[in-house]
Amino acid sequence: xxxxxxxxxxxxxxxxxxxxxxxxxxxxxxxxxxxxxxxxxxxxxxxxxxxxxxxxxxxxxxxxxxxxxxxxxxxxxxxxxxxxxxxxxxxxxxxxxxxxxxxxxxxxxxxxxxxxxxxxxxxxxxxxxxxxxxxxxxxxxxxxxxxxxxxxxxxxxxxxxxxxxxxxxxxxxxxxxxxxxxxxxxxxxxxxxxxxxxxxxxxxxxxxxxxxxxxxxxxxxxxxxxxxxxxxxxxxxxxxxxxxxxxxxxxxxxxxxxxxxxxxxxxxxxxxxxxxxxxxxxxxxxxxxxxxxxxxxxxxxxxxxxxxxxxxxxxxxxxxxxxxxxxxxxxxxxxxxxxxxxxxxxxxxxxxxxxxxxxxxxxxxxxxxxxxxxxxxxxxxxxxxxxxxxxx
Amino acid sequence: xxxxxxxxxxxxxxxxxxxxxxxxxxxxxxxxxxxxxxxxxxxxxxxxxxxxxxxxxxxxxxxxxxxxxxxxxxxxxxxxxxxxxxxxxxxxxxxxxxxxxxxxxxxxxxxxxxxxxxxxxxxxxxxxxxxxxxxxxxxxxxxxxxxxxxxxxxxxxxxxxxxxxxxxxxxxxxxxxxxxxxxxxxxxxxxxxxxxxxxxxxxxxxxxxxxxxxxxxxxxxxxxxxxxxxxxxxxxxxxxxxxxxxxxxxxxxxxxxxxxxxxxxxxxxxxxxxxxxxxxxxxxxxxxxxxxxxxxxxxxxxxxxxxxxxxxxxxxxxxxxxxxxxxxxxxxxxxxxxxxxxxxxxxxxxxxxxxxxxxxxxxxxxxxxxxxxxxxxxxxxxxxxxxxxxxx
Numbered sequence: 132x133x134x135x136x137x138x139x140x141x142x143x144x145x146x147x148x149x150x151x152x153x154x155x156x157x158x159x160x161x162x163x164x165x166x167x168x169x170x171x172x173x174x175x176x177x178x179x180x181x182x183x184x185x186x187x188x189x190x191x192x193x194x195x196x197x198x199x200x201x202x203x204x205x206x207x208x209x210x211x212x213x214x215x216x217x218x219x220x221x222x223x224x225x226x227x228x229x230x231x232x233x234x235x236x237x238x239x240x241x242x243x244x245x246x247x248x249x250x251x252x253x254x255x256x257x258x259x260x261x262x263x264x265x266x267x268x269x270x271x272x273x274x275x276x277x278x279x280x281x282x283x284x285x286x287x288x289x290x291x292x293x294x295x296x297x298x299x300x301x302x303x304x305x306x307x308x309x310x311x312x313x314x315x316x317x318x319x320x321x322x323x324x325x326x327x328x329x330x331x332x333x334x335x336x337x338x339x340x341x342x343x344x345x346x347x348x349x350x351x352x353x354x355x356x357x358x359x360x361x362x363x364x365x366x367x368x369x370x371x372x373x374x375x376x377x378x379x380x381x382x383x384x385x386x387x388x389x390x391x392x393x394x395x396x397x398x399x400x401x402x403x404x405x406x407x408x409x410x411x412x413x414x415x416x417x418x419x420x421x422x423x424x425x426x427x428x429x430x431x432x433x434x435x436x437x438x439x440x441x442x443x444x445x446x447x448x449x450x451x452x453x454x455x456x457x458x459x460x461x462x463x464x465x466x467x468x469x470x471x472x473x474x475x476x477x478x479x480x481x482x483x484x485x486x487x488x489x490x491x492x493x494x495x496x497x498x499x500x501x502x503x504x505x506x507x508x509x510x511x512x513x514x515x516x517x518x519x520x521x522x523x
Numbered sequence: 524x525x526x527x528x529x530x531x532x533x534x535x536x537x538x539x540x541x542x543x544x545x546x547x548x549x550x551x552x553x554x555x556x557x558x559x560x561x562x563x564x565x566x567x568x569x570x571x572x573x574x575x576x577x578x579x580x581x582x583x584x585x586x587x588x589x590x591x592x593x594x595x596x597x598x599x600x601x602x603x604x605x606x607x608x609x610x611x612x613x614x615x616x617x618x619x620x621x622x623x624x625x626x627x628x629x630x631x632x633x634x635x636x637x638x639x640x641x642x643x644x645x646x647x648x649x650x651x652x653x654x655x656x657x658x659x660x661x662x663x664x665x666x667x668x669x670x671x672x673x674x675x676x677x678x679x680x681x682x683x684x685x686x687x688x689x690x691x692x693x694x695x696x697x698x699x700x701x702x703x704x705x706x707x708x709x710x711x712x713x714x715x716x717x718x719x720x721x722x723x724x725x726x727x728x729x730x731x732x733x734x735x736x737x738x739x740x741x742x743x744x745x746x747x748x749x750x751x752x753x754x755x756x757x758x759x760x761x762x763x764x765x766x767x768x769x770x771x772x773x774x775x776x777x778x779x780x781x782x783x784x785x786x787x788x789x790x791x792x793x794x795x796x797x798x799x800x801x802x803x804x805x806x807x808x809x810x811x812x813x814x815x816x817x818x819x820x821x822x823x824x825x826x827x828x829x830x831x832x833x834x835x836x837x838x839x840x841x842x843x844x845x846x847x848x849x850x851x852x853x854x855x856x857x858x859x860x861x862x863x864x865x866x867x868x869x870x871x872x873x874x875x876x877x878x879x880x881x882x883x884x885x886x887x888x889x890x891x892x893x894x895x896x897x898x899x900x901x902x903x904x905x906x907x908x909x910x911x912x913x914x915x
Contacts, residue, residue, distance in 0.1 A: 132745075132748055132749065133748060133749075134749060135749075162719065163719060164719050164721065168749065168750050172749060173749050173752070174737055174749065174750065174751075174752055175736075175737045175752065176719075176737045193735070193737055193739075193843070194734075194735045194736065194737070194743075194843070197734070197735070197736070197737075197752065201749040201752070233632075235631065235632040235633045235636075236631055236632075236633050237631050237718075238631060238632050238718070239627065239628055239629050239630060239631060239632070239718050240625075240627040240628075240630050240631070240632050240634075240635035240649075241627045241628050241649060241651075242632075242718060243632035243635070257632075257633060259633075300706070302705055302706050302707075302708060303706045305705055305711070306701070306702040306703075306705035306706040307702065309698070309701055309702065309705060309711065310698040310699065310701065310702040311698075313694055313697055313698035313701060314692070314694050314695045314698040315694075316694060316747045316748075316757065317747070318723070318746065318747050318748075318750070318751030319697070319701070319723040319724060319725075319751075319754075319755075320721055320723055320751065326629075326630070326631050326634060327554065327555060327556050327568075329556065329712055331710070331711040331712055332711060333711075342586075342589070343585070343586045343589070344567075344586070344589070345566050345567045345568045345585055345586070345589075347585075351586075353524075354710065355708045355709070355710050356524055356525060356708075356710075356775055356776070357524065357525075357526060357527075357560065357564060357565050357566065357593040357776075358560050358566065358710070358775055358776025358777075358854070359566075359710030359711075359712065359773075359776065360565070360566055360567065360589065360593070362711075363711075365708065381751075383748055383750055384748070384749075384750025384751065385750075451585070451586070462750070
């Protein structure tokens with residue numbers, strides 16, 4: 132078992148504390164699984180209090196024993212109910228709160244009302260942007276894990292090439308991919324932050340199954356029916372059509388995001404040409420992407436290259452197009468930064484994001500997706516694998 | 524593709540309208556995927572307005588075309604942004620709201636603030652209990668789907684018996700099960716309503732991997748690490764130990780929940796004896812469970828039988844025990860009713876719930892889970908399959 136080291140947790144907590152102080156927030160109460168894991172090393176059912184100054188306090192309901200085993204934090208106590216949280220904080224010297232930060236981007240309204248009541252007269256404010264800002268910059272420890280993700284992830288594509296066949300359903304291919312990953316330790320779930328946002332372990336669509344879906348992606352897919360209306364369907368994979376596989380393995384909670392195109396046979400010219408434009412986009416973005424450049428500039432460049440091609444109306448979706456072509460990734464699939472229209476955040480070493488220039492046509496979707504690390508010198512590819520169309 | 528029929532949607536809407544009127548709520552705005560699917564037949568990104576009186580209005584952002592294809596509702600319009608919702612409602616004759624119901628049990632606080640602002644001076648109240656109450660009683664249409672779930676679900680257990688082997692990792696077995704289901708059309712996701720509640724497609728744990736987890740279940744499991752800390756792990760399946768498989772197939776959005784125990788070889792006496800107590804519990808509950816009996820009585824009876832056995836301290840978890848042994852199921856895994864301590868809701872024909880008496884020991888967990896339909900005459904088993912331990 133890999134446990135997050137104490138030094139790592141200390142650094143993360145210190146970064147959040149600096150932001151809390153700047154905003155005059157007395158402390159943050161962290162509850163959501165991904166954030167809880169990031170700052171405490173455990174997702175055992177807990178409230179993690181991070182004071183603007185002082186040592187964090189992990190208050191655990193279920194299970195205390197595992198939290199103690201998994202978390203390297205110094206102060207871990209058992210707390211049975213919500214009502215005990217305030218007295219527990221007080222008994223550890225934390226009281227007289229004026230402002231407390233919560234994850235109001237994910238905390239359900241009914242729970243918000245309860246916390247507001249419990250901590251009255253303190254003001255409950257949103258700390259989610261601060262938390263997501265800290266999480267945006269990955270540490271060496273996190274990068275080590277992400278590199279480990281790639282060693283497994285890179286084994287998948289040759290496995291697909293060896294096992295994909297004409298007449299196989301998209302669902303059968305999805306099942307094979309998931310089983311390949313699951314046996315190697317994929318948790319079987321992917322965390323996403325956005326409300327109502329649902330992500331399957333993979334996104335496998337072929338040929339004409341590229342209709343847009345309720346999900347904000349360039350490539351939709353029918354899914355198995357109107358109740359789960361995206362991605363792989365019962366459609367059979369045919370010859371001479373693109374099979375888009377968008378996937379990420381997971382190690383220690385962390386994912387990379389990667390897309391490759393497979394084809395049994397030969398692709399029509401508009402698809403191979405559009406694929407080349409996607410390659411051109413990542414190549415040119417790699418030239419531009421240095422620390423200090425605003426994220427929005429990268430999307431702008433992608434958009435310009437797509438607009439100058441014959442496939443402008445197919446970039447990031449068809450008939451509707453997205454206003455972004457990349458997203459931060461790590462413990463969740465929708466982390467900061469957003470590589471999208473008007474996003475001003477300047478690139479900074481340690482940022483990790485997926486870039487996914489894709490072109491969607493009624494007869495298929497093509498494109499490439501890699502996850503990149505921002506370094507002092509520019510982008511480093513974390514999803515290292517052959518970048519061409521994978522012909523079978 | 525199966526689309527929810529108009530008559531079905533009409534009935535559901537009418538039921539909610541009756542409850543809205545009773546509570547003096549002018550209408551409900553429904554956004555969350557499971558609820559949206561239930562009342563409109565689509566999960567395309569939408570706001571569904573159900574007035575206390577009159578026809579519902581589905582306001583769709585993404586994608587309009589699929590919503591029109593999938594939903595049998597009469598009034599479907601395109602709406603580009605949140606700001607357009609109120610004017611759109613007004614232009615359809617809905618205005619002067621005093622009280623509006625939202626799904627405040629799942630709606631994130633930040634979104635709640637936005638809606639509150641947009642609909643000022645209307646009061647935003649919680650309609651989630653009303654929605655969940657309507658969804659609690661399944662229609663003939665829904666029961667037809669649930670029976671179809673069982674025809675696939677019942678194929679899984681012989682497949683496991685034929686393929687499980689000593690030395691296979693729990694993850695390998697989980698991968699096999701998921702692939703078996705996925706190819707047949709399982710969406711690859713399970714919807715749960717509770718905040719921070721995460722459910723994998725299956726729960727596969729063997730022998731000693733029964734330590735409690737952050738999840739509210741009788742049987743925990745290590746999972747793949749502290750970031751995803753429940754269920755199947757790299758542990759190898761051994762001889763003479765129980766392998767607990769807790770799973771549900773999904774058809775048209777609906778799941779059943781079912782648990783069976785597998786064993787390669789022979790189980791220790793305390794495990795087979797505890798299994799018999801679990802069987803005794805479902806048999807006795809079946810005698811008691813008639814319309815009108817409060818749900819809590821069923822749990823009370825289960826608890827009494829467990830307490831009278833030598834395994835009282837192992838019922839619904841060890842060392843900590845749960846205060847429920849069953850839960851409603853359908854589009855979500857945690858629907859009403861709750862078969863738990865002090866729950867007063869009387870049984871009613873059309874309720875569907877899983878009953879899962881389980882006993883957890885340091886060397887393994889045993890028990891059984893079936894999903895039952897409440898009829899005028901008592902319980903009907905929806906998860907029809909041999910109820911003994913599956914020896915291999």
